[in-house]
Amino acid sequence: MSDSDQIDRRNFVKLIVASVGGFIGLSVGIPAIIYTIEPAVKVQSTEGWISAGLMANYETDKPTLFTFTQTKQNGWERTVNSYGVYVTKQSETAATVFSNQCTHLACRVTWQEENQEYFCPCHNGIFNKEGEVTEGPPPKPLIPYETKVEEGILYFYFAEA
Amino acid sequence: MTSKIMNWLDERLGLTEIYDSILDRKVPKVNFWFTLGSLSLFLFVIQGITGVFLMIYYVPSPDHAFESVEYIMNGVAFGWLIRGIHHWGASLMVLIVFIHMLRTFFTASYKFPREFTWMTGVILLLSTLGMGFTGYLLPWNQRSYWATTVGTEIAGTVPLIGDFITRVLRGGEDLSAVTLTRFFAVHVWFLPAIIIAVIGIHMYMIIRLGESSIPKEEE
Numbered sequence: 263m264s265d266s267d268q269i270d271r272r273n274f275v276k277l278i279v280a281s282v283g284g285f286i287g288l289s290v291g292i293p294a295i296i297y298t299i300e301p302a303v304k305v306q307s308t309e310g311w312i313s314a315g316l317m318a319n320y321e322t323d324k325p326t327l328f329t330f331t332q333t334k335q336n337g338w339e340r341t342v343n344s345y346g347v348y349v350t351k352q353s354e355t356a357a358t359v360f361s362n363q364c365t366h367l368a369c370r371v372t373w374q375e376e377n378q379e380y381f382c383p384c385h386n387g388i389f390n391k392e393g394e395v396t397e398g399p400p401p402k403p404l405i406p407y408e409t410k411v412e413e414g415i416l417y418f419y420f421a422e423a
Numbered sequence: 424m425t426s427k428i429m430n431w432l433d434e435r436l437g438l439t440e441i442y443d444s445i446l447d448r449k450v451p452k453v454n455f456w457f458t459l460g461s462l463s464l465f466l467f468v469i470q471g472i473t474g475v476f477l478m479i480y481y482v483p484s485p486d487h488a489f490e491s492v493e494y495i496m497n498g499v500a501f502g503w504l505i506r507g508i509h510h511w512g513a514s515l516m517v518l519i520v521f522i523h524m525l526r527t528f529f530t531a532s533y534k535f536p537r538e539f540t541w542m543t544g545v546i547l548l549l550s551t552l553g554m555g556f557t558g559y560l561l562p563w564n565q566r567s568y569w570a571t572t573v574g575t576e577i578a579g580t581v582p583l584i585g586d587f588i589t590r591v592l593r594g595g596e597d598l599s600a601v602t603l604t605r606f607f608a609v610h611v612w613f614l615p616a617i618i619i620a621v622i623g624i625h626m627y628m629i630i631r632l633g634e635s636s637i638p639k640e641e642e
Contacts, residue, residue: 290508293501294476300500337480337498338490 451636
């Protein structure tokens, strides 16, 4: 470079090539990163009120498994997931609904009528009728859902944990 | 600080020598047509990078190939851009590689001592066409299905072994799931591996022998 502060030809070309190259690189590189992580940050809500049928169908004070499915769009595939909840009717207008997912490591719990407890076979987690942990490794009680009864039909507000 | 790190690396890796011999080597007075080799290399790198990104979502199975490509185009953010570059870059690469070959022919650059460079170039040209042929099937739409049907049928016109060639290309009697997976494997592993290796030889030759100059009138 000469003693003037003018940029010489070689460095000018270098600068132009670097900035044009950098611009092209960024304008493809940033979209490429977004392209890669986009499905991971897409939130699909499955929240909502779900009907668990007529209250009359449930026996009072006996936890009963109710199963339902939710459809989700994963990429180009529609995935149908099955879920289960335990419904315990207290009266014609009140019921509790628990997720059947063990709070330990998400295995499914089953109601054992003879022992009056929810049992998780994976690590012997035990919950009582109110969903509280009585034995084993689960750190939290079973997840309860908000419920309402309208015209004899039980609804619960389902939100995935 | 940066120069200190660069010096440390340079002492051990010989970066300056590599830079001087690859990028700062002497070149005869040539014109634009002599840059097409670099352009081919650039396009190959672009195809490689966008191809790797496409593989994040693409599934080489008749059940999912079409839908996964549709998903790339309409579902994922910027999927259209990544596939668009790969799609247009593919056509452009065939074009550029072919013109690169024509230029080498017209400037007689294939002559001694560059015959071997020419031979490796032939492999690269054919591999590029192979990439185009195998890549064309992957979207698994009507056009790619029938183009591959026709293409493999043309291969069948070879005397005596034609039928066998068609069967090998298709992986059986019909164009099927087997065809799709083998085209995919050839497209993403066999041919790229060959191309990378042969580009290495091709570039070693050009660096070792230098570029040919444009023939003069009296020659």
